[in-house]
Amino acid sequence: MQKAWWKEAVVYQIYPRSFMDSNGDGIGDLQGIIKKLDYIKNLGITVIWVSPIYKSPNKDNGYDISDYQDIMDEFGTMEDFDELLKEIHQRGMKLVMDLVVNHTSDQHKWFLESRKSKDNKYRDYYIWKDPVDGHEPTNWGSYFSGSAWQFDETTGQYYLHQFVPEQPDLNWDNPVVRKEVFDMMTWWCEKGIDGFRMDVISLISKPEEYKDGPVKEGEKYSFCGAVTANGPHEHEYLQEMNQKVLSRYNLLTVGETSCVTLEEAKKYARSDGKELSMVFQFEHMDVDSDEHGKWTDKKLYLPDLKEVLNRWQKGLEEVAWNSLYWNNHDQPRVVSRWGNDSGEYRELSAKMLATCLHMMQGTPYVYQGEELGMTNMHFSDVSECDDIEEKNIYIDLVTDTKVYTHDQMMDIISKKGRDNARTPMQWDDSENAGFTTGTPWFAVNPNYKTINAAAQVEDPDSIYNYYRKLIELRKEEEVIVYGTFDGLEDADENLYIYTRSSENKKILVICNFTEKELDVPASIADMVKENRGILIGNYKDISEKIRPYEAVVYLTK
Known part of the structure; x- marks a missing residue:
């Protein structure tokens, strides 16, 4: 298998607004990130991905960008950014920026011009359509519910927005738009950044025909992503981006690819390097969804999760590369979702989930606070x-x-x-969890008194230090990065078991997703009995049984 620095990386995602506030205004900022770089370095992280920090009116927390080459006032200045980049590089880490180019803010200079008149030179930077029978051009519904079309009185036309109305979609079929985007990306690369996480990049190529999509019974709109994802020119545009920008630098590139299939992912992240390094897929995030999407209290059925992850592990083997994640800024906290966030089992289950993910093939992503076992928060209204x-x-x-x-x-x-992912980072047990000396922009989870970084950094048995060991193991054991993956006991409803194998090494990973004590399955009993040592485990001692939320990684050859 072809080696690459980004395959061996471990990425730490920062949501700047909630990470660390340096000036007491209640909002995290770039100087706050700089203050905490040693904490991230100590964890063993090699790459930091920072969610959008560009100029924005904040209709969607910075994913509505009004100027791609300036910094949001609350976060600091371009000088602060330059200092951040320098400090990250001085510590031997790399910086990945969020790239949001499916849409801009409606306050971006391009859109302000575009909406002035039908013959404005920026008109074709966005997607404008005439009404059909006095209504929206199609029945597409936005990701955030409601119509994906917004009527504009000035010119009597609708513009497309797949997210909030203040996020008009760019027209990627316009070569001038593509050039503008590529020039902007080059500007950041010349500054010295090390890659891009590409927001909803699978949505940039729209269908050739704008027509109604299928509608579920009782609903008014057809989900736009099902119609627009992986469009007819998607790979053509990404290959152009690669040719004109990405291939000129040694970058990590990861695409957020809504509605991506395994077969599509092989095109996006194929090993010939013509498009992206890897993609984020969402199939495993949907295993506890139902007819109301994620808005359900449906419990996880473990064989469903295994089916998805195992299929992606085997499907991309030797062909492309996986990204590995449980958490990000769009997902609830995994220890509350698929672990057990009660006092007795929170630490064990957080370590188990980390083991299960980090031993797989792919590049692991750690979301801020995940390494502390931060939990969901209860909202009453x-x-x-x-x-x-x-x-x-x-x-x-x-x-x-x-x-x-x-x-x-x-x-x-x-x-x-x-x-749940956006509550402020829990640094210590002082007021506001040490996140700010002011009033935090969003409520702090009340459990910060017991769950915080200060309590864990010096504790050798903490979740934080368990993550350190996992990350260190990836650097020491090549089999964890490049070895082949094979799932075992796929139908087991309690245990996730798999092996990773290289020419001269094999490891066996066992993860108990329940609070039950279980017997070792007969199919792996010999491997367990004849093991050559334990690489890592979340219990201090060894047992003949598999204990509640136990994770253990055996070296078997």
Whole structure:
């Protein structure tokens, strides 16, 4: 298998608004990140991915960009950014920037011009369509509910926005738009950044024809992503991007690819290097969804999770490369979702989930606070929420359709909402978890008194130090990075078991996703009995049974 630095990397994602506030205004900033670089370096991290820090009106927490070559006021200045990049590089780490080029803010100079008139030279930078029978051009619904079209009085046309109305989609079919984007990317690469995480990059190529999509019974709109993802010119545009920008630098590139299939992923992240290093797929994030999407309290059925992850592990082997993640800024905290965030089992289950993920083939991503076992937070009223998606779904499923009661919906938002990932980072047990000396922009999880970095960094048995060991193991054991993957006992509803193998080494990974004590399956009993040592485990001693939330990695040859 072809080796690459980004295959051997471990990435730490920072959501700047919630990471560390250096000036007491209640909002995390670039100087705050600089203050905590040694903490990240100590964890063993090799790459930092920073969520958008560009100039933005913040209609969608920085994913609506009004100037790609300036910094959001709350986060600091371009001088602060230059200092951050220098400090990261001085510590031997790399920096990946978020690239949001499916859409801009409606306050971007291109859109302000575009909406002025039909013959404005920027008009074709965006997607404008005439009304059809006095209504939207198609029945497409946005990712955040409601129509994906916004009527503009000035010219009597609609523009496409797959997210909030203040995020108009760029027209990638216009070569001038592509050149503008590529020039901007080159500008950042020349500054010395080390890669891009590409937001919803699978949506940039729109269909040749704009026509209605299928609608679920009882719903008004057809989900736009099902119609626009992996469009007809998607790979052509990414290959052009690669040729004109990416191939000129030694970068890590990862695409957020909504609705991607395994076969499509092989095109995006294929080993010939013509497009991207890897993609984020979402199939494993959907295994506990139902007819209401993620807005359900459906429990995880472990064989479903194994089926998805094992298929991606085997499917991309020798062909492309996997990204590995449980958490990010759009997902609830995994220890609350698929572990057990009660006092007794929180640490064990957090370590188990980390082991399960980090022993797989691919590049692991750690989201801020995951290394501490930070948990979901309970929201009792939608007024406590910040996320536009949560507010819209409350209207949809409580106010309008009455699918759920208020209490049911708030319980589901507390389990699945994006705000769970956006509560401030828990640094210590002082006021506001040490995140800010001011009033935090968003509520701090009350459990910060017991779950915080200060309590864990010096504790050799902490979740933080367990992550350190996992990350160190990846650097020491090539089999963890490049070895082949084979799932075992796929139908088992309690245990996730797999092996990683290279020419001269083999490891066996056993993870118990329950609080039950279990017998070692007969199929692996000999491997366990004849093991050559334990590489890592989340219990201090050895047992003949598999204990609650136990994770153990055996060296078997």
